[in-house]
Structures are given as C-alpha cells and as structure tokens.
Amino acid sequence: MRYFLRRxxxxxxxxxxxxxxxxxxxxxxxxxxxxxxxxxxxGKDAELDPAKIAAMRAMLGAPxxxxxxxxxxxxxQLLSGxxxxxxxxxxxxxxxxxxxxxxxxxxLVGVTLLISFAVGTVLGALAAWRRxxxxxSIVTIGSTFIGTLQAFxxxxxxxxxxxxxxxxxxxxxxxxxxxxGFNLPFIGDALYHSVLPAAVLLLLGPIGWVLGMRxxxxxxxxxxxxxxxxxxxxxxxxxxxxxAARNALLPSITGLAMALGGILGGQxxxxxIFDYPGLGRIMGQAATGKDYPLLQALLLFxxxxxxxxxxxxxxxxxxxxxxxxxxxx
Amino acid sequence: xxxxxxQPTPQVQPGGTIDPGDLAVAAAxxxxxxxxxxxxxxxxxxxxARFGLxxxxxxxxxxxLAPVLAxxxxxxxxxxxxxxxxxxxxxxxxxxxxxxxxxxxxxxxxSLIVGLFGGLFATAVALLIGLVSGYLExxxxxDVLSFFTNVALVVPVLPLIITLMAYSEVRSIWFTVLIIGxxxxxxxxxxxxxxxxxxxxxxxxxxxxxxxxxxxxIIFREILPQMTSLVAAGxxxxxxxxxxxxxxxxxxxxxxxxSVSWGTMLYQAQLQGALAQGLWIWLLVPGLVLSGLIxxxxxxxxxxxxxxxxxxxEDA
Numbered sequence: 001m002r003y004f005l006r007r008x009x010x011x012x013x014x015x016x017x018x019x020x021x022x023x024x025x026x027x028x029x030x031x032x033x034x035x036x037x038x039x040x041x042x043g044k045d046a047e048l049d050p051a052k053i054a055a056m057r058a059m060l061g062a063p064x065x066x067x068x069x070x071x072x073x074x075x076x077q078l079l080s081g082x083x084x085x086x087x088x089x090x091x092x093x094x095x096x097x098x099x100x101x102x103x104x105x106x107x108l109v110g111v112t113l114l115i116s117f118a119v120g121t122v123l124g125a126l127a128a129w130r131r132x133x134x135x136x137s138i139v140t141i142g143s144t145f146i147g148t149l150q151a152f153x154x155x156x157x158x159x160x161x162x163x164x165x166x167x168x169x170x171x172x173x174x175x176x177x178x179x180x181g182f183n184l185p186f187i188g189d190a191l192y193h194s195v196l197p198a199a200v201l202l203l204l205g206p207i208g209w210v211l212g213m214r215x216x217x218x219x220x221x222x223x224x225x226x227x228x229x230x231x232x233x234x235x236x237x238x239x240x241x242x243x244a245a246r247n248a249l250l251p252s253i254t255g256l257a258m259a260l261g262g263i264l265g266g267q268x269x270x271x272x273i274f275d276y277p278g279l280g281r282i283m284g285q286a287a288t289g290k291d292y293p294l295l296q297a298l299l300l301f302x303x304x305x306x307x308x309x310x311x312x313x314x315x316x317x318x319x320x321x322x323x324x325x326x327x328x329x
Numbered sequence: 330x331x332x333x334x335x336q337p338t339p340q341v342q343p344g345g346t347i348d349p350g351d352l353a354v355a356a357a358x359x360x361x362x363x364x365x366x367x368x369x370x371x372x373x374x375x376x377x378a379r380f381g382l383x384x385x386x387x388x389x390x391x392x393x394l395a396p397v398l399a400x401x402x403x404x405x406x407x408x409x410x411x412x413x414x415x416x417x418x419x420x421x422x423x424x425x426x427x428x429x430x431x432x433x434x435x436x437x438x439x440s441l442i443v444g445l446f447g448g449l450f451a452t453a454v455a456l457l458i459g460l461v462s463g464y465l466e467x468x469x470x471x472d473v474l475s476f477f478t479n480v481a482l483v484v485p486v487l488p489l490i491i492t493l494m495a496y497s498e499v500r501s502i503w504f505t506v507l508i509i510g511x512x513x514x515x516x517x518x519x520x521x522x523x524x525x526x527x528x529x530x531x532x533x534x535x536x537x538x539x540x541x542x543x544x545x546x547i548i549f550r551e552i553l554p555q556m557t558s559l560v561a562a563g564x565x566x567x568x569x570x571x572x573x574x575x576x577x578x579x580x581x582x583x584x585x586x587x588s589v590s591w592g593t594m595l596y597q598a599q600l601q602g603a604l605a606q607g608l609w610i611w612l613l614v615p616g617l618v619l620s621g622l623i624x625x626x627x628x629x630x631x632x633x634x635x636x637x638x639x640x641x642x643e644d645a
Contacts, residue, residue, distance in 0.1 A: 026496070150616060153619065156612050157616070159604060262485060268581070273599070287492070287581070288582050295495055299492045302488045306484070
C-alpha cells in the first residue's frame with residue numbers, strides 16, 4: 001500500500017512541476033506573447049469577448065500583477081477548464097480544437113502502437129530463443145538498419161512512390177468531402193486515407209519492442225530457474241513461452257503503458273507530412289503559426305497524459321512484480 | 330571497466346636504496362604483464378564499430394573539405410531551376426535554382442556541429458547532475474536533483490522543443506544546440522547516477538577520502554575515469570538524438586534559418602512540391618546521407634558497449 005501511495009504522491013508532485021513549467025515558458029520569453037495574441041486576434045476584425053482576453057492573459061502572461069498573482073490566476077483558469085481561444089481556428093476554444101483532433105490521433109497511433117507492440121514482442125522473443133541463428137541475425141540487423149532511417153524521410157518516400165507516382169493512395173488529409181460520421185462510407189474513406197501514415201508507423205514501430213524484448217529475454221534465459229526447468233525435462237516450447245517470455249514481458253508491458261500515454265502527443269512529423277487531422281498536425285500548425293494558446297494547451301495536455309500513463313505503468317509494475325514494491329517501499 | 334593489472338614493484342628493504350638494476354627488471358616485468366586490450370583495440374576489433382568509425386571519418390572529411398568538394402556555394406540560387414543531373418550539376422538543381430550536391434555537402438557541417446555540441450552539452454549537464462546526485466545519494470541534494478531528472482525524463486521531448494522554438498525569433502544553429510542539450514540530458518544523467526552509486530563505496534574512493542580530497546575532486550578525478558565508456562556511450566547517444574532532432578525541427582520549418590542543412594533541404598523540397606513535380610533526387614539524397622550518419626554513430630556505440638560489457642565481445 002505504501003508503494004502505491006508513494007507513486008501517487010510522486011505523480012502529483014511531477015504534475016505540479018509540469019503545470020508550473022507550462023506557466024513559466026511563455027513568461028520567460030522576451031516581449032509579451034499575450035499582448036501579441038490579443039493584437040493579432042483584434043486584427044481578425046472580430047468581436048473580442050473581454051472574458052476571452054482575460055483567459056488569454058491568465059494563460060500566457062499579464063502586464064500587471066506580481067508573478068504570484070499571475071500564478072494564482074493561471075491555476076484558477078486551469079481548474080475552470082477554459083484555456084483560451086485558438087488563433088488559427090478563431091474563435092474556437094482551444095479545448096474544442098483538441099477534442100476534434102483527438103480521435104484521429106487516438107485511432108491511428110493507438111492501433112499501430114498495439115500492432116507494433118505485438119509484432120515486435122513476438123519477433124524479439126523468437127530471436128532471443130533462437131539466438132545467433134539466421135533468423136536472429138535477420139531480425140536484429142534488420143531492426144538496427146531500419147532504426148537508423150528517419151521516420152519523416154520514409155514517410156516522404158512512401159508518399160512520393162505510392163501517393164504521387166503510382167497514385168494508389170490519397171496524398172493528404174484524413175477523409176474526402178464526405179461528412180464525418182459513424183457510417184460505412186466514411187469509415188472506409190478514413191481507413192483508406194490512413195494506409196500510408198499507418199505503414200510508416202508499422203515499419204518503424206516494432207523496432208524498439210524487438211530489441212528490448214530480445215535483450216531482456218536473453219538475460220532471463222541465463223537465469224537459474226530456466227536451467228532448472230530444462231534439467232527437469234520441461235519441453236523447450238514450454239520453457240520459452242511459460243518461463244522466459246512471460247518474465248521478459250514485464251518491462252515491455254510497463255513500456256507499453258508509457259507509450260500509450262505518448263500517443264496523445266500525436267505523431268508530429270508523420271501527421272504533418274500526410275496532413276492527417278490529428279493532434280500532431282495541429283501542434284505543428286500552432287508552432288509555425290505562433291498560435292500560443294493552442295500550443296500551450298497542447299503541451300499541457302501531452303505532458304499530463306504522459307504523466308498519467310507513467311503513473312499507471314508504475315502501479316502496474318508494482319502489481320506484476322512484488323520485488324518492485326519491496327524495493328522502494 | 331578495466332582494472333589495472335597488479336604492477337610488480339621492486340622490493341625495497343626498510344632503510345635500503347633501490348638498485349637501478351631492480352628497477353629495470355621491474356619495468357621489464359610490467360611490459361610482460363598481460364594487459365587487457367585497450368579501449369581502442371576493443372572498438373576496432375568489432376567489424377560493426379570499425380565500419381562506423383570509417384563512415385564517420387568520411388562525413389567529418391566531407392564537412393571539413395566542403396569548400397573544396399562542393400562545386401558551388403549552398404546559397405547560390407543563380408542556376409536554372411529544376412535541372413536534371415548533368416556534369417555541371419551531378420544531382421541536379423532545386424526549384425529555386427540551387428545546386429543539390431553543393432547543398433548536400435555544406436549541409437553536413439550543420440549536422441556534425443549540432444551532433445558534436447549538442448552531444449557535448451547534454452553530456453556535460455548529465456555528468457554534473459548525475460555524478461553529484463549519485464555521490465550524494467540519500468541526501469536532500471540527491472532528492473532535488475533526482476526529482477528534476479525524473480521530471481525531465483517523462484516530459485515528452487519533441488512537443489517541448491517545438492513550443493520553445495515557436496517562441497524564439499532568432500533561429501541559429503546554436504539556439505537549436507542549446508534547446509536540444511537542455512532537454513536531452515536526463516536519460517544519461519540517470520544512468521550515471523546509477524553507476525556512481527555502485528562505485529562510490531569502493532576502496533579507492535575511501536582511500537581518497539582519507540587522503541583528504543574534497544568531494545568534487547573525488548567525483549571528477551577518482552570516479553569519473555572509471556566510467557569513461559558510459560560517458561562515451563552517453564555522448565554518442567545524445568549526439569545521435571541531437572542530429573535527428575535538428576533534422577526533424579528543420580523539416581517542420583522550426584530549425585535554423587541561416588544555413589542549409591539536410592533538414593531544411595527536405596523542408597524546402599516538401600514546400601516547393603518536389604513530390605508532385607517528380608524531383609525524387611531532391612527528396613532521396615538528404616535523407617540518405619542523414620541515415621548514413623546516424624548509422625555510423627549507432628555502429629560506434631556498439632563498439633563502446635563492448636568495452637563496458639566483455640560478455641558481448643564473443644559475439645562480435
């Protein structure tokens with residue numbers, strides 16, 4: 001129990017640090033990002049709601065008031081859930097912009113992550129079990145070489161070959177003119193658009209899992225309990241699956257929990273290349289278009305998601321491996 | 330970790346003098362003692378690492394000799410746009426009339442500078458924080474430093490870099506180096522902290538303490554030399570990350586705006602519609618050379634792993 005309380009306490013502390021970092025970043029900048037945003041928005045020739053200006057000032061920095069007053073105002077604003085309006089998507093609140101992009105990223109990155117995890121773990125376990133075999137060499141050397149390729153470059157090449165030259169897949173966007181909705185034509189269309197970005201993620205995704213699983217499994221295969229199992233005549237396939245792989249899976253599972261938190265950051269480069277309507281693309285646009293309210297909200301959202309995933313991974317590890325509970329209790 | 334082989338010392342009787350002949354014998358014995366392979370021999374003995382070193386050497390030569398090798402200046406936009414490869418332009422020209430080969434050669438400088446200084450900066454910060462917090466494990470200093478390390482470790486790197494970049498008006502290579510360095514020290518710092526905790530209770534540290542050395546001297550003069558391979562691996566890891574991050578940032582249009590790099594080449598290629606116009610060389614080569622450099626660094630790190638983990642050597 002102490003282990004779990006400690007993890008939760010630690011989570012709250014890191015969350016506070018992250019929220020404070022988010023408060024500090026715009027205020028450490030030369031000039032006044034909030035003032036700049038207000039002026040830019042006024043230039044949009046739209047009616048500016050005083051409440052919206054106040055929200056923006058609370059998030060990005062106000063000319064008046066001490067740092068402490070600003071900090072209190074910022075925290076209050078966060079708790080109210082009003083993070084300001086986006087400049088790029090004026091006058092939509094940033095939270096709505098994020099909510100709209102979220103499902104796209106969740107589905108594309110989430111599904112490819114789960115497939116990558118499954119494929120990578122199985123390949124890594126097999127490579128470790130048949131260590132120094134031809135299969136092992138192909139898997140490890142292949143992973144190393146593919147791992148040195150840059151994801152965004154592979155994306156560009158695939159887009160060029162299959163999008164432009166062969167014309168098999170659409171070159172940008174998440175769907176065509178059909179209105180989004182839960183109907184068969186739309187889902188089919190969205191799937192069709194996601195083939196190329198998913199291919200890039202599936203090509204590079206398994207690598208980390210392959211190498212991680214292979215290394216832990218090789219370490220586990222050297223343990224005494226494996227030798228005992230072999231000595232007492234447990235069949236090879238049983239030793240591999242029920243003994244070695246099962247234990248080697250531990251770090252990978254916590255890794256998966258952490259990676260699931262990471263997907264909310266979106267796939268910045270990939271989504272921008274394919275103009276895929278997820279979180280990564282709106283973050284890229286917010287950065288190049290200097291849409292500070294959206295950028296800050298996205299950063300906060302990404303960090304919080306990662307921290308929560310880390311907490312889950314820690315708690316999961318405590319449940320799965322009693323040694324971890326004891327070590328840090 | 331290599332341990333020094335026991336060095337035979339001339340037996341000196343109390344009150345006696347050392348016979349020069351004895352010294353010569355002792356020196357000869359030292360020569361004979363089987364010393365393990367030096368770190369250089371270990372790295373060079375691995376085929377992968379040797380290939381990586383040669384490849385990295387080629388990149389460094391390309392960067393140094395850029396004025397000689399490159400046919401034109403990287404920012405020379407006076408040629409006919411969209412030319413196919415010819416003897417005047419071996420890789421053709423861009424839509425803005427720049428020579429692709431020249432841009433490629435000059436661009437190697439940006440990647441190497443970012444890798445070198447980003448790696449050095451991150452390593453220096455990681456060393457300072459990791460060593461101090463590891464040596465003072467259990468004190469409040471360690472608690473504070475470890476807390477910062479753990480926060481920096483879980484914060485997603487790319488979104489944070491992009492946010493910081495978006496606020497800045499000046500975009501030089503050095504700003505990129507600074508941001509990448511500030512953000513990527515945490516992982517190496519934690520590895521170094523773990524390492525020093527295992528080292529700090531060894532006899533040689535206790536001896537130094539009794540000799541009256543202060544904490545910083547012990548950390549940096551006594552303990553640091555014992556973990557060279559960890560530091561080197563951390564450096565190459567950070568350098569690889571910095572080079573990849575620079576390319577990614579430049580590709581998003583958030584990199585430096587002053588000089589041509591492989592990332593900015595790809596950014597321009599995408600912006601100017603190289604895809605739709607069939608200018609495949611413009612897309613292909615910057616990514617290819619970038620991957621080659623990252624491959625070289627990855628292979629060198631395989632060799633460094635062999636130093637700290639002799640078990641791996643049999644495989645090589």
